[in-house]
Amino acid sequence: MRVVLISDTHGYLDDRIAAFLPGCDRIVHAGDVGAGVAEALAALELPVTVVTGNNDPADAGWPVSAELDLPGGRLVVIHGHQWPAARRHRRLRAAYPDARAVVCGHSHRQVVDRDQAPWILNPGAAGRTRTYGGPGYIVLDADSQGWRVDARQLSRRP
Numbered sequence: 001m002r003v004v005l006i007s008d009t010h011g012y013l014d015d016r017i018a019a020f021l022p023g024c025d026r027i028v029h030a031g032d033v034g035a036g037v038a039e040a041l042a043a044l045e046l047p048v049t050v051v052t053g054n055n056d057p058a059d060a061g062w063p064v065s066a067e068l069d070l071p072g073g074r075l076v077v078i079h080g081h082q083w084p085a086a087r088r089h090r091r092l093r094a095a096y097p098d099a100r101a102v103v104c105g106h107s108h109r110q111v112v113d114r115d116q117a118p119w120i121l122n123p124g125a126a127g128r129t130r131t132y133g134g135p136g137y138i139v140l141d142a143d144s145q146g147w148r149v150d151a152r153q154l155s156r157r158p
Contacts (some may be wrong), residue, residue: 007105031079073100
């Protein structure tokens, strides 16, 4: 199962990332979605999981967190603003010890932390706001034999 992880679009999904999405099995957005992005993702007619971020409206209707049972383990999705940056990974691991991986956003910085379980995956910003080098996303290939992570960062637009 190919799952694309994105976050922090703030109302704009980079068109190069959007062009990649139809080839996946599921889309996961880790919050700070912004206007129009959730609707554009839903139009792809793929399973989409969206959680709310600290910049999303309270009435957006998305949960604070989500848990997905994927082949080979459980994926937890949360924006991550609930914890200070210095202790975020430790606290996420303590909060979700049975997960195989936790996806979070908020920092806009792409991170693949597989040093301990569960893994902490931050796809970086998939829009144009604070992309720190260019928009990013993560491709997670999940099957019962194991999970593979491919973090991708695109070039910044001129």
